[in-house]
Amino acid sequence: MKEQIAAQLLAVRDRSLSYTDADDHLLVRQHSPLMSPLVWDLAHVGNYEELWVLREVGGITPLRPEIDDIYDAFKTPRRDRPSLPMLGPAEARKYIEGVRGRVLDVLDKVDFDDPNPLKSGGFVFGLVIQHEHQHDETMLATLQLSREPGLVSDGDLPAGRPVAGEVFVPGGPFTMGTDVNPWAYDNERPAHTVDVAAFWIDRVPVSNGDYLAFVEDGGYRDPRWWHPEGFRLGLQAPLFWTRDDGGSWWRTRFGRAELIPPNEPVQHVSWYEADAYARWAGKRLPTEAEWEKACAWDPAAGHARRYPWGEEPPAPGLTNLGHRAARPAPVGAYPAGASAYGVEQMIGDVWEWTSSTFQPYPGFRAFPYREYSEVFFGPDYRVLRGGSWAADPAAVRATFRNWDYPQRRQIFAGFRCARDASPGEAR
Template identity: 40%
Template sequence: MREETRERVDGLVEMLVDCRRRTLELVSDLSDEQMLGPQLRIVNPPLWEIGHLAWFQERWNLRRITDERFEPSKILPQADELYDSMEVAHDTRWDLPLLSRGENLLYMRRVLDETLRKIEAGGPTPQNAYFARLAAFHEDMHGEAFTYTRQTHALPAPPISGYDPSVLDDGPAGPLAGDAEVPGGEFVLGADRNLPFVFDNEKWGHPVEVAPFRISRAPVTNEEFAAFVEDGGYGDGELWSEAGRRWRDEAGDVFPVYWSRKPEGLYARSFDTTEALSPHAPVIHVNWYEAEAYCRWAGRRLPTEAEWEMAASGGDPAGRKRLYPWGDEPPGPRHANLDGRLLGPANVAAFPEGDSAFGCRQMIGNVWEWCADDFGPYPGFVPDPYADYSEPWFGDHKVLRGGSWATRGRMLRNTWRNFATPDRRDIFAGFRTCAL
């Protein structure tokens, strides 16, 4: 095998092995009871989810005949009946005759081993590479879901082997006030066709016209959001849209979901630990409605997708669109808070080496950032082979950009589009604002 081919094969193998190592870390300390957990609309039972990961990898890497036709599983005959997420109703996943933990782990190992053998034997063909990355990024996304499931259930922080708080040593801390001025103009929104892998909702880059705007250099902090809370923001109906008021009235909350009030001040729960609110960390676990209401209170607004992406990737002296805010170098530990290294958000002034050309900080990592837009297709949208990834969610979801502290850095770039319903606040989401 040629050296260049060997390097590409090794890269795919390393990625798939690392994905699985992280998945197993995220569930390694959970009891059998915790592997099921209470039935909630916003999470899956981890026992079902690990089987689903094996099913997805097997389906696309080992069973695919065409994008619409798949062989039956040669490893687990009942795989589709148990783990097909588009056919198995969410509320039934706790009651299915699921494999035991040990059986699931064996299924996962056999699928991964067969996938690696196929890549080794067939080389990094475009098809092998595409579906290997698809399975890896799918598993990475579920890894983040495992992490916020642990937060939802007040379980301990996950035992992530990459935990490394030393990345903050000698770095700036505290707030980061002020706006970056972005001149606007014609901008290409979306992904470049030369990238080795992008999801269908990023395709393809197309020109849009963006008016000049000012965007905050950093996300909204806990201290800033607490001022909205203390000013009665949750009780002021004028600050909330009609849909936001319906959500607020049903939720009945007066501050973000994991906050609490004690005589000495506001506190927040992170996993199974409750501590005083960290004033300069970004507010997290707020939904789109809460972000929208805060903006009205502050006399600001959420950025559009085009504004967010322009602030992250524009301004390069050579006129190129940057792949990441800091340039084209893949994310490193000094650029952004990613990969679970800190097991939570850092203060918004941290990671100055990750600034965009316009001076915006942490546009990758720390917290996902809500945008104003509904999630929808770009012009000429065509679904990728995994057709259920984007198209079913167009219209009733909102866009999130940038990634969180729990997101794997290998997935991200400035054009990456995440999406969630506007009521979701279990995810690791915050927001930054624009001047009116």
């Protein structure tokens, strides 16, 4: 297990360094007030490792205590971070390298059978690995906002296939959340029973072509479909979409303009846009519980799966994760990754908005710190599920919960729709 953790630490650091292999002026610039400068993210992941692995578990004297406030995500909002005395790119790389060497020393000595919950099962290492992968996805969002070409690698994906329609999910109880995944976050715990009424859910995420029909039908101009706060934003199309004089729609993807591919899942849409589309289509967004049941519950076995397809780790034939390409795969590309109910592409490609606000599960206990989940609970945030193409397999599972403000569009988010079953269908 220690060898596997060491390999994951190496892999995530290689990823972080690849996203910051750019000219210094691009790393220190703020490309959007929604995001930190890339060099802040780079040093932050090292400071986080120092705090949790070196100080909390290793008992090591702080290396750079004077920078703790600079890299505390709760001390300074993102929009204000350029004014901080951040480490420069070269100094940040040197700092995180020094931290990482000591982290590997702690890994070599730690006892995973220790009752300390940070040590047990290697939790603290899962914490920092997932945290860095999440910041790597944030870096990709920043690079997309920079509109600078040539900074992000692309790749090949499987072809899609014609697939449409809905999947019926019978009503009844299922187990939501987890008690058994050693690296699960506090907001995924504890496992608990939820009784969900019968519903229908889209087999695949809403595609660009589907969404374009809403745009062309004047959906953005019709307040009937919109939450009032969303309509007041005055949006006209998904972020990074533009229409040329000939009526063709284009998107800017990592600094390059390209015609919008109709068969990819739509991304860079806010919760308000997803909710408006669903209303226009005569449907709604799924609740978080509906989403997890459709994704993870195996009715024949009577238990939840770790992934839609089962316990097998994510692989290229099952899902689009880990930045195999810098875009979602076409709809219908992963039939082998379907859930027990036959719902496809629930893990990878795009984060999926749900109708639910971010709330604690019954019996929730904050661990290892309140600021990971507890301070965000309430009506201000909407839950996203499933992970995007930019998320790493180490940080994605059927129980994983993401959340953001409903107006956010820079994240790699899309959605699928659901609807209630009729009384006759529910029987």
